[in-house]
Amino acid sequence: MPLSAGYKLGTYEVLAPLGAGGMGEVYRARDTKLNRDVAIKVLPDSFANDPDRLARFTREAQVLASLNHPNIAAIYGVEERALVLELVEGPTLAERIAQGPIPLDDALPIARQIAEALEYAHERGIIHRDLKPANVKVTPQGRVKVLDFGLAKALVAQSSACESDPASSPTLTMCATLAGAIMGTAGYMSPEQAKGKPVDRRADIWAFGVLLIEMLTGRQLYTGETVSEMLAAVIKDQPDIDRLPVATPAAIRTLARRCLDKDPQRRLQAIGEARISIDEALARQPEPELAPAPPPARSSRLPWIAAGIFACLALALGFAWYRRAPEEPRTVRFHVPPPANSRFPENAGMALSPDGRRLAFVAATDGRANLWIREIDTLASRMLPGTEGARLPFWSPDSRFLGFNVPPKLKRIDVAGGPAITLADAPNLRGASWSRNDVILFTPDSASPLYRVPAAGGTRGQVTTIDTSRGENSHRWPWFLPDGRHFLYTGRSDDPEKSAIYAGDLESKARSPVVAAPSNAAYTPPGLVLFLRERTLMALPFDAGSARTAGDPFPIAEQVDYIPVNQQGVFAVSQNGLLAYISGGTSGESQLTWFDRGGKPLGTLGASSAIVGLAISPDVRTVADARRDLAVGVTEIWLHDPTRGTSSRFTFGALNASGPFWSPDGRCLAYDVGTGGGLTQTALHAKPASGAGTEEVLLTSFNFKSLQDWSRDGRSLVYREFDPGNNRGDLWILPLTPPRPGGCPAAAGSPIRYLQTPFDESGARISPDGRWLAYASDETRRSEVYVQSFPAPGSKYQISTGGGILPVWSRDRKELFYISTGRELMAVSVEETSGARFVAGTPKIQFQLPVMSVPGYDVSPDGKRFLMTPLQTDAAIPPISVVLNWHAGVKK
Numbered sequence: 001m002p003l004s005a006g007y008k009l010g011t012y013e014v015l016a017p018l019g020a021g022g023m024g025e026v027y028r029a030r031d032t033k034l035n036r037d038v039a040i041k042v043l044p045d046s047f048a049n050d051p052d053r054l055a056r057f058t059r060e061a062q063v064l065a066s067l068n069h070p071n072i073a074a075i076y077g078v079e080e081r082a083l084v085l086e087l088v089e090g091p092t093l094a095e096r097i098a099q100g101p102i103p104l105d106d107a108l109p110i111a112r113q114i115a116e117a118l119e120y121a122h123e124r125g126i127i128h129r130d131l132k133p134a135n136v137k138v139t140p141q142g143r144v145k146v147l148d149f150g151l152a153k154a155l156v157a158q159s160s161a162c163e164s165d166p167a168s169s170p171t172l173t174m175c176a177t178l179a180g181a182i183m184g185t186a187g188y189m190s191p192e193q194a195k196g197k198p199v200d201r202r203a204d205i206w207a208f209g210v211l212l213i214e215m216l217t218g219r220q221l222y223t224g225e226t227v228s229e230m231l232a233a234v235i236k237d238q239p240d241i242d243r244l245p246v247a248t249p250a251a252i253r254t255l256a257r258r259c260l261d262k263d264p265q266r267r268l269q270a271i272g273e274a275r276i277s278i279d280e281a282l283a284r285q286p287e288p289e290l291a292p293a294p295p296p297a298r299s300s301r302l303p304w305i306a307a308g309i310f311a312c313l314a315l316a317l318g319f320a321w322y323r324r325a326p327e328e329p330r331t332v333r334f335h336v337p338p339p340a341n342s343r344f345p346e347n348a349g350m351a352l353s354p355d356g357r358r359l360a361f362v363a364a365t366d367g368r369a370n371l372w373i374r375e376i377d378t379l380a381s382r383m384l385p386g387t388e389g390a391r392l393p394f395w396s397p398d399s400r401f402l403g404f405n406v407p408p409k410l411k412r413i414d415v416a417g418g419p420a421i422t423l424a425d426a427p428n429l430r431g432a433s434w435s436r437n438d439v440i441l442f443t444p445d446s447a448s449p450l451y452r453v454p455a456a457g458g459t460r461g462q463v464t465t466i467d468t469s470r471g472e473n474s475h476r477w478p479w480f481l482p483d484g485r486h487f488l489y490t491g492r493s494d495d496p497e498k499s500a501i502y503a504g505d506l507e508s509k510a511r512s513p514v515v516a517a518p519s520n521a522a523y524t525p526p527g528l529v530l531f532l533r534e535r536t537l538m539a540l541p542f543d544a545g546s547a548r549t550a551g552d553p554f555p556i557a558e559q560v561d562y563i564p565v566n567q568q569g570v571f572a573v574s575q576n577g578l579l580a581y582i583s584g585g586t587s588g589e590s591q592l593t594w595f596d597r598g599g600k601p602l603g604t605l606g607a608s609s610a611i612v613g614l615a616i617s618p619d620v621r622t623v624a625d626a627r628r629d630l631a632v633g634v635t636e637i638w639l640h641d642p643t644r645g646t647s648s649r650f651t652f653g654a655l656n657a658s659g660p661f662w663s664p665d666g667r668c669l670a671y672d673v674g675t676g677g678g679l680t681q682t683a684l685h686a687k688p689a690s691g692a693g694t695e696e697v698l699l700t701s702f703n704f705k706s707l708q709d710w711s712r713d714g715r716s717l718v719y720r721e722f723d724p725g726n727n728r729g730d731l732w733i734l735p736l737t738p739p740r741p742g743g744c745p746a747a748a749g750s751p752i753r754y755l756q757t758p759f760d761e762s763g764a765r766i767s768p769d770g771r772w773l774a775y776a777s778d779e780t781r782r783s784e785v786y787v788q789s790f791p792a793p794g795s796k797y798q799i800s801t802g803g804g805i806l807p808v809w810s811r812d813r814k815e816l817f818y819i820s821t822g823r824e825l826m827a828v829s830v831e832e833t834s835g836a837r838f839v840a841g842t843p844k845i846q847f848q849l850p851v852m853s854v855p856g857y858d859v860s861p862d863g864k865r866f867l868m869t870p871l872q873t874d875a876a877i878p879p880i881s882v883v884l885n886w887h888a889g890v891k892k
Contacts (some may be wrong), residue, residue, distance in 0.1 A: 002017070002025065002110055003017075003025070003040075003042060007871050008392055009040060009079045009080055010079045010080070011033040011136055012029040012030065012032070012038060012040060012084060012615060013029060013030045013032055014027045014028075014029050014036070014040065015027070015028045015029055016028050020504065025041070025042045026039055026041050027039070027040045027042070028087060029084075029534060030158070031646060033631055035408065035848075037087045038076060038084055038085065038142050038702050039085040039086065040083070040084060040085070040187035041082060041083040042082045043082065043292075044085070044149055045080050048456065049135055049318070052678055061075055061083060064645065065613035067120070067124070067334045068276070068384075068385060068416070068417025069116070069121075069144070069417060070115035070116055070373075070375070070378075071116050071120075071144050071146060072117045072120065072145065072146050072149055072381070072492075073085060073086045073088050073137070073145045073146065073147045073148075073149070073162055074086040074706050080330065082261060084213070084819075086145075086643075088137045088145040088147065089137075089140065090137050090139040090141060090145075091137065091138060092135075092136060092137050092141055093110070093134070093136040093137070093215070093581060094134040096133075096219055097133055097214055097215060097667050099218075100218045101215070101216055101217055101218035101245070102216065102746065104245070104248065104249075105342070105647075106682060107212075107216055108216040108278050108281060108282055109142070109282070110136075110138060110215065111208075111211070111215065111274075112275055112278040112279070112282070113144035114131075114136060114144055114146060114207065114211065114274040115271050115278065116207075116276045117144070118131075118146075118201075118204050118208065118271040119122070119270075119271045119272045119275060120416065120417075121149060122204070122271060124542075125524055125618060126149065127200065127203065127204055127310065128146065128148075128293045129193075129199065130148060130180045130185055130188075130206070131146070131188060131189040131207035131211065132185050132207065132792070133146050133211060133214065134169065135147045136142060138210070140376070141270070141379040141380045141506065142378070143378060145381045148415065155622055161283050163228075163852045165323065171660055182341075186222075186224075186230040186231045187220055187221065187222040187223065187224075187230050187234070188207045188210050188211070189203070189206075189207070189231070189234055190203040190264070191206075192264055192478060193206075193427065194231045195235060196735060196848075201262075201270075201271070202264045202267050202268075204271065204283065205259050205269075205271055205274070206266060206267065207258060207259040208259055208271060208274060209239070209256050209258075209259025210222070210239075211256075211260065212256055213239070213241070213243070213244065213260075216244055216245055216248060216252075217243050217244065217245070218498075218720070219243070221239055222234050222237070222239075236452065237260075239256075241253060241256050241257055241330045242527050244256065249281045251277050251280055251281045252277070252278070252281050254269070255274055255278070258273075259274065266645065272676050280533070280761050294824065298577060302640075306470055313770075315721075319611045329663065331883060331884065331885050331886060331888045332883070332884040333842055333881065333882070333884070334882055334884075335877055335879035335880065335881055335882070336359060336361075336381070336580075336880040337879040337880075338382055338879070339363050339365065339372060339508060340384070341365055342363040342364055342365040343363065343364055343430065344361065344362065344363060344364075344582065344878075344880070345363075345364045345391075346610075347391070347568070348361075348364075348369060348390075348391045348392070349391055349392035349393055349394065350362070350570070350572050350573045350576050350578055350580060350582075350880060351393045351394050351395050351402075351572050352574040352579075353395045353399035354395055354397055354398075354399050354575045355399040355455040355574070355576065356377065356575070356576040356577065356578040357376055357377075357399065358373055358374065358375055358376065358415070358661075359373070359374045359376065359572075359882065360374075360393040360402055360415075361374070361393070361880060362390055362392075363381075363383075368388055368389075368823070369382040369388065369389055369391065370383050370384065370390060371383070371387035371390045371393055371413075372384065373405060376578070378731055378843065384402070384415065386413060386419055386420045387404065387406070387413060387420060388406070388779075389407070390411075390427050391405050391406075391407075392403065392404060392405050392430075392431065392432065394431075394434060394749050395434065395859045396412075396434045396455070397434060397435070397436045397564055399432075400414065400415065401413065401455075402415055403423070403434060403440060405432075406420075406430075407427050408425055408426065408427035408428075408441060408728070408760065409422045409424070409425060409426060410422070410423045410424045410425070410426035410429065410440070410444070410453070413480050414453070414701050415502070420819070421457065422457065423440065423454075423456075423457040424442075424453045424454055424458075424460045425444060426442060426444040427445050427728070427760075428444070428446045429443065429444065429445075430445070430446055430448070430474065430476035430543060430566065431441035431443050431476045431477035431478055431489075431520065432478065433479050433487060434477040434478045434480070435485075435487075436480070436482075436484040437484040437489065438454060438455040438456070439452050439453075439454065439455065439484070439516050440452065440453050440454070441453050441463065441478040441487055441489075441506075442462070442478065443474065443475060443476040443477075443478070445722075445793045445885075446474060446704065447474050447702075448461075448475070448502070448822075449463065449464040449466050449474070449552075450463040451463060452506065463504070464504060464509075464523060465509065466491075467491070468697065469736070470491070470498065471493040471494065471495055471498045472492065472498075473494060473699075474492045475489050475490065475492070476489065476492055476566075476567075477520035477521065477568065477795055478504075478520050479520075479523055480716075481503075481544045481547070482523075482544055483544070484729070485505060485507060486503055486504065486505055486506075486544070487503070487504050487505075487506070488502070488503055488504075488514065488519075488520075488521045488522075488529065489501070489502055489504055490502075490519065490520055490567060491645070493518075493566055495520075496518035496567065498566070499516070499517065499567055500514075500515065500517065501515050501516075501517055501519065501529070501531060502546035503699055503875040504760060512547055512548070513749075514542070515529070515531060515540055515549070515661050517532070518532050518564075518567040519531040519532040519533065519534055519567060519568070519569050520532070520567070520568050520569055522572070522573045523542065524573045524575060525575055525576075527542055527543060527544060527550065528540065528541060528542060529542040529549075529600055529777070530556065530571065532560060532567070532569030532571070532575070534746070535559055535560055535569075536555050536557070536558055536559075536560070537555065537558075537560045537569065538554065538555055538556065538558045539553060539554055539556050539583065540552075547700040553742035556579070557583075558581070558583075560581045560582070560583055561581070561583060563720050569581075573615075576887045576888055577884065577885070577886060578772070578882065578883070578884055579882070579886040580880050580881065580882045580883070581880070581881055582879075582880055582881070583878060585604050586688045590610065591605075591606075592604060592606050592611070592614065592623065592625065592867060592870040593600045593605070593850075593868055593869070593870050593871065594865050594866070594867055595847070595848055595865065595867075595868055596865060596866075597655075597847070597864060597866075598846075598847055599825075599847025599850075603638055605623060605642055605867070606625075606640045607647065609627040609628075610627060610628040611625050611628075612626045612627065612635060612658060612856070613626035613658050613659055613660065613859055614626070614856055614857070614867060615659070615660050615661055615662055616859075616860065617662050617689070618662060618665070618666040618856045619666055620642075620861060621642070622639055622640065622642075622666075622689065623639070623640040623642065623867065624638070624639055624640075624650065624660045624662070624669055625640070625660075626638075626658050626659060626660060626671070634649070635658060636649060636651045636652070637657050637660050638650055639661070644650075644877035647690075650669065650689075651687075651729075655670050657672070657673050658672055658707070658826065659671030659672055660707075661707055661708075661710045662689075663686075663710055663714055663739070663744070664710065664711075664714045665714070665739070667688060667690075667739065667744070668686050668687065668688055668689060668739070668744035669687055670684065670685065670698070670707055670710055670744075671684075671685055671707060672684050672685070672687045672705055672719070682700070682701070682704055682705040683697055683699065683700040684699040684700075684705065684707060684719060685698065686744035687695055687744060688742070688744060692742075693743045694744075694747070696743065698736075698745075698746065698747045699719075699734055699747055699751065703722055703723070704722040705720065705721045705722070705732075706718050706719060706720050707719050708710075708720055708731070708762075708763070708764040708765065708775075709764060709765045709766045710772055711766045712768050713770055714738070714739065714764065714806040715735065715736055715748075715793065716735055716736055717730060717733070717736060718732070718733055718734075718754070718764050718773070719732050719734060719751075719785060720732070720761065720762055720764065723756070726759070728759060728760040728761075729751075729754040729760050729761055729762055730753065730755060730756045730757070731754045731761050732751045732753050732754055733752045733753075733791060734747060734751050734752075735747070735749045735752065740763040742779045754773070754790075754791070754793060755793055756781065757779050758781040759778050760777065761775050761777045762775065762776050762805075763775055763776045763779075763805055766790060766809075767809050768810075768812070769813055770790065770791075771789065771790060772787050772788070772789060772790055772838060773788050773789075773793075774799065774807035774818075775788075776805045776806065776807065776818075782802045782803050783804065783821075784798055784799075784803060784804055785799040785800040785804040785807045785816075786798055786799060787799055787838055789838075795837075795838070797838045797840065799828055799840055800818055800820065800843060802820065802821060802824065803820060803821030804818040804819065804820055804821070804843075806818060806820050806857070808818050808857065808859055810856065810863040811861040811862075812863070812879040813830060814830055814863075815827050815828065815830060815863060816828045816830055816840065817846075817866075818843075819844075819849065820845075823848065823849045824846070824847070824848055824849065825843045825845070825846040825848075825849060825857075826843045826844065826845060827846050827848055828840050828841055828842070828843050829841035843848050849868070850868065850870035856869065857869075
């Protein structure tokens, strides 16, 4: 039954029909949960109504869904009697061929990508079985996508006589119409498949050969008025290779012959050989294979004369070539923009593969950060599934795997496909490097020395020791040298002038200084260390064997982005002449914006900036926000007057201020300041909102802390403190004195631990009546929102269902809001109860969040408006600059 627009299959809403075939009708649909368009293939009734076949098909589709390759259209899942597939824009290869022969320069890259897709699947034991032009699409960017991979097998019952009984060959109507897979595809079946025999990957190789000839000739290789005639031609007739254009390279003619050998034993045995042949043909000028003409009558001396002339010409040309000055290598530059509707988050990182073939980077879409891969020789990027929340990628030496951080874990993933594997704890990674000996060197958090862990995972071991006498507070940004034993790293100090890059040794505690600079460093042949100095990328001659400098540094690129708080330059380098960097900021600016309960924007407040926190005053007359200056890496608190439309700076000289939180009477603001970049020493401050009076330092200690809330009775602050012992955040209470005349409260005693668990607690908020504390915890391996009694913990109640973070109470305590895993604002009704029992309703979706710089938000006293920070999507987002053969453009 055809589906109409608006029909829903689970979370998918049908938009329009795309086409139909023997394997089902295809529709464009909208994934309402992930906000993306997909293709929905509805299976034929005769198939979908057979429970056994549908169950086997579901199992087969699950196997096919494991395929993760840029040239294979992905299977997202099975929904009722339909397949959910990647929506691929662009014409099919059949439509391209219908317009005539495809030029050689276009056809060979298409064929190569098809071969790569087949090679990837064959290595995993999966055969296409129905490769044909209609099952290949070419996107507007030139990316080939092979469709319906393996579905021909999935749509045929395993015990069907069509596969096992030669008497029931695929030419029979019963089998030909079983799933519609054979009808119309007979011209691409291998001879053994046409005879009804079992097939293997060599059937795909035959179909590949047919596609290759049809692309270059613009005509079908096997034709017939009926399916029987077509199958008979496949079995009996030799493929006509001579129809290929005269200009076809000899290597491609040979490839076509080998793919189309009727004997599977003599046919090309691995499709990877086809990829190699195409590469060789693309690497040199085409040499047409012309049929020899009959020799004309001529003098017997003529061949000798001609040979002498050619010999002289060869010597002259060879001498001229030898004398010719070598061609200067050229530097090539291009830009890699973020994927559509996404941005490059600050401090997310990027990495070039050692072989220079791929660029890995982090891009955030709708607030979700994922790893992406850009093949240097293509125009499109692809997302790596299973990497949500990733940051700071780094490559394995063979360029096959990527390591990355999803706090609180260090992980790795095969870029060709597969699940992410956890290697070690890393709550706040500050760089990692992978050696040729399969050792990963990393900084697990922002105040740590370097640790090592096997690349397969295991127990981590400390490698370096922080020298506090030099003012060091962490070792970070490791980079292995070629021997896999020595490495570069940054010894970070709060005073940037005391930070330096060192060379270390896995087998000893010895280290030697390389250069004084508050920057990360990277080594690249033929012997250069790259680092940043005042936003200028520098190259320092370096002898990797002795781990010593070999000259003076010289500039490579100007205005490279720099993150001062992390002492990190935003650049990457391969081991064969590729350089990548960002210039112009890694984050888009955001805008304070009011939204109603339906998600409709109501107005903006102040100028756009990089906002990292906000709070509405109790009287709604002032809004405080923490905004980051991306140029210098400093975060300060600002105050906005919505009525007058004015803004003023509230803090001065803070390196990394965050918060802020209002006192109940609106007279003071509390915030935390990282005196060492917010990394090793944090102070909790309170200051009169008027700007007059004394700023009170409430608490200072060396563990990282962040303010969470100020109680409505004004007597306590709740803050989160990082526990280096278990790499988790615990919740603490700081008692306060009553406010002093003209000033703010002071600390009234030692902090009190409220909640210490093996899990990570964050986003704590005190209820308006002061009896409950809402917070998020990952105790179920997924962040959920909970409520416990306050000020002493007691009975615990889970509020969110399916994940949640950042709870915020309404001012009347009748509602509790939070953000779901799907980036939706949720509301939960709270009943007025007596005693120690807490009663909450069912979470309800208010609206889908906009793309925000940070997920922080606040709610107006009447509960009807929400203040959020959507990104300015019309602002220019700087791309990644990639430079090929950058050495050639260097002026030492």
